Amino acid sequence: xxxxxxxxxxxxxxxxxxxxxxxxxxxxxxxxxxxxxxxxxxxxxxxxxxxxxxxxxxxxxxxxxxxxxxxxxxxxxxxxxxxxxxxxxxxxxxxxxxxxxxxxxxxxxxxxxxxxxxxxxxxxxxxxxxxxxxxxxxxxxxxxxxxxxxxxxxxxxxxxxxxxxxxxxxxxxxxxxxxxxxxxxxxxxxxxxxxxxxxxxxxxxxxxxxxxxxxxxxxxxxxxxxxxxxxxxxxxxxxxxxxxxxxxxxxxxxxxxxxxxxxxxxxxxxxxxxxxxxxxxxxxxxxxxxxxxxxxxxxxxxxxxxxxxxxxxx
Amino acid sequence: xxxxxxxxxxxxxxxxxxxxxxxxxxxxxxxxxxxxxxxxxxxxxxxxxxxxxxxxxxxxxxxxxxxxxxxxxxxxxxxxxxxxxxxxxxxxxxxxxxxxxxxxxxxxxxxxxxxxxxxxxxxxxxxxxxxxxxxxxxxxxxxxxxxxxxxxxxxxxxxxxxxxxxxxxxxxxxxxxxxxxxxxxxxxxxxxxxxxxxxxxxxxxxxxxxxxxxxxxxxxxxxxxxxxxxxxxxxxxxxxxxxxxxxxxxxxxxxxxxxxxxxxxxxxxxxxxxxxxxxxxxxxxxxxxxxxxxxxxxxxxxxxxxxxxxxxxx
Numbered sequence: 001x002x003x004x005x006x007x008x009x010x011x012x013x014x015x016x017x018x019x020x021x022x023x024x025x026x027x028x029x030x031x032x033x034x035x036x037x038x039x040x041x042x043x044x045x046x047x048x049x050x051x052x053x054x055x056x057x058x059x060x061x062x063x064x065x066x067x068x069x070x071x072x073x074x075x076x077x078x079x080x081x082x083x084x085x086x087x088x089x090x091x092x093x094x095x096x097x098x099x100x101x102x103x104x105x106x107x108x109x110x111x112x113x114x115x116x117x118x119x120x121x122x123x124x125x126x127x128x129x130x131x132x133x134x135x136x137x138x139x140x141x142x143x144x145x146x147x148x149x150x151x152x153x154x155x156x157x158x159x160x161x162x163x164x165x166x167x168x169x170x171x172x173x174x175x176x177x178x179x180x181x182x183x184x185x186x187x188x189x190x191x192x193x194x195x196x197x198x199x200x201x202x203x204x205x206x207x208x209x210x211x212x213x214x215x216x217x218x219x220x221x222x223x224x225x226x227x228x229x230x231x232x233x234x235x236x237x238x239x240x241x242x243x244x245x246x247x248x249x250x251x252x253x254x255x256x257x258x259x260x261x262x263x264x265x266x267x268x269x270x271x272x273x274x275x276x277x278x279x280x281x282x283x284x285x286x287x288x289x290x291x292x293x294x295x296x297x298x299x300x301x302x303x304x305x306x307x308x309x310x311x312x313x314x
Numbered sequence: 315x316x317x318x319x320x321x322x323x324x325x326x327x328x329x330x331x332x333x334x335x336x337x338x339x340x341x342x343x344x345x346x347x348x349x350x351x352x353x354x355x356x357x358x359x360x361x362x363x364x365x366x367x368x369x370x371x372x373x374x375x376x377x378x379x380x381x382x383x384x385x386x387x388x389x390x391x392x393x394x395x396x397x398x399x400x401x402x403x404x405x406x407x408x409x410x411x412x413x414x415x416x417x418x419x420x421x422x423x424x425x426x427x428x429x430x431x432x433x434x435x436x437x438x439x440x441x442x443x444x445x446x447x448x449x450x451x452x453x454x455x456x457x458x459x460x461x462x463x464x465x466x467x468x469x470x471x472x473x474x475x476x477x478x479x480x481x482x483x484x485x486x487x488x489x490x491x492x493x494x495x496x497x498x499x500x501x502x503x504x505x506x507x508x509x510x511x512x513x514x515x516x517x518x519x520x521x522x523x524x525x526x527x528x529x530x531x532x533x534x535x536x537x538x539x540x541x542x543x544x545x546x547x548x549x550x551x552x553x554x555x556x557x558x559x560x561x562x563x564x565x566x567x568x569x570x571x572x573x574x575x576x577x578x579x580x581x582x583x584x585x586x587x588x589x590x591x592x593x594x595x596x597x598x599x600x601x602x603x604x605x606x607x608x609x610x611x612x613x614x615x616x617x618x619x620x621x622x623x624x625x626x627x628x
Contacts, residue, residue: 094390
């Protein structure tokens with residue numbers, strides 16, 4: 001079976017499926033678009049959390065316990081920074097820091113984020129293309145009971161505690177989606193577009209908010225398959241369910257389908273999460289969503305591709 | 315015995331004597347002026363090697379083997395940077411990196427280097443004041459057989475191998491010496507000014523090249539005491555002797571005295587380095603220059619202060 005697959009992904013959950021896809025597809029058949037709405041500058045360093053989680057995961061360097069950050073990480077930098085009175089609420093490991101220093105340095109020299117990311121993934125021997133959604137800055141900000149908060153302030157420093165009333169993807173209306181994936185979407189016969197099991201509001205919708213993306217997905221000839229990030233109505237990691245409720249969305253598979261309405265052909269959900277009343281315009285597929293082991297990731301990737309191939313009539 | 319002491323210092327050798335002085339003087343009686351001619355920007359980080367060596371040494375955090383850098387250092391950052399294809403000729407330890415990231419971040423926010431350094435030394439509980447020679451950039455560059463080289467390029471990357479024909483302290487003619495030490499030199503009754511056993515050409519003369527410094531030292535009422543960095547005509551570390559020869563200077567105590575002519579009242583040299591023919595306008599004092607142990611550093615500091623007090627007629 002040939003044909004490229006385009007996957008849209010946020011951090012940990014999305015990266016697990018991206019790894020599964022990378023392992024079941026032929027080398028070079030996968031392009032992963034990474035959310036950059038969580039990017040921020042901290043201590044003068046340009047940090048792209050979702051890009052890095054994808055890079056580490058696809059390079060086999062992700063920490064298997066935390067799911068984010070570099071494996072076999074050490075924390076000498078953070079300890080020394082604390083002694084110097086520096087900000088320590090965002091933890092940067094010694095190995096991880098190399099990524100941020102190298103990226104910051106290259107961005108300052110005028111390289112676009114996509115080129116830096118491509119350089120890094122080549123150095124680490126990753127066959128899949130990893131494309132930041134845009135080289136222009138988009139910043140996810142949350143309107144909360146404590147005012148408008150930067151994403152990392154909400155997510156890390158305040159541990160998602162403030163009640164959210166709205167989300168803005170600042171800069172999204174003028175940011176240009178990166179050429180490398182929009183061209184794929186427009187020109188190439190794709191085998192599938194996969195929306196990975198990431199938080200729709202925080203990880204996928206910043207990508208969808210870029211000019212032309214929703215229309216391109218709606219018009220795309222290839223099957224667009226989404227995987228729900230919820231199991232038993234809860235996200236494995238992060239505030240997906242709570243955030244959906246706070247924004248008046250159903251915190252379940254129905255809510256996920258609603259967020260992606262008009263764009264997706266099928267939604268994979270955990271068997272226990274299959275709603276009784278289902279939107280009729282998409283195909284509902286029960287699949288084992290939990291991805292503890294590498295084998296789980298490959299199996300889910302296989303289920304996604306099988307659904308796409310069936311829908312495409314291949 | 316009261317009265318402040320002002321010490322001019324480069325890196326490793328100078329910092330050892332600065333530590334000795336800090337230990338034999340009452341708390342807060344020592345101000346150390348640090349050479350910043352070696353400062354450079356690497357990987358986008360502002361690095362001040364001599365300031366850092368002084369900070370680490372006076373805080374008890376210097377690596378006892380290398381003499382520079384942070385003790386109990388780890389190298390996860392460098393390993394990861396190498397995998398990302400980053401520049402690795404200048405080694406940055408994980409703990410050391412906290413200093414450079416915090417400094418870069420604060421400088422970018424508009425803090426002068428002197429304020430950043432003072433913040434850091436307070437955080438680390440250092441009683442002595444550490445003052446970068448200037449908040450304005452001065453860059454030591456070497457005219458060599460391979461052309462004009464940046465200091466770290468010559469010193470670290472090329473291991474001092476190219477033959478040097480001249481040295482320039484770029485920016486020195488317009489840089490303002492920091493207020494904190496020039497005021498001390500002008501106004502306060504000092505007990506002594508100490509020129510630490512650092513490389514005269516690379517560590518002390520960038521300080522002396524700042525506007526008004528040579529005149530202020532020549533006019534200073536307090537005794538100005540220099541300590542030779544040479545033992546047996548060789549520096550313990552670094553290229554002092556070779557560099558002096560390459561620039562037509564005698565590579566011995568006589569050459570050191572010549573570099574500081576008109577400014578110093580006395581020169582402490584190792585007993586074996588006492589020249590037969592000596593400049594008559596300064597006092598020559600034999601002293602144990604080697605500072606292996608903490609006790610050696612205190613003894614040499616005591617000898618320097620005793621010389622100053624005797625010359626001052628106290």
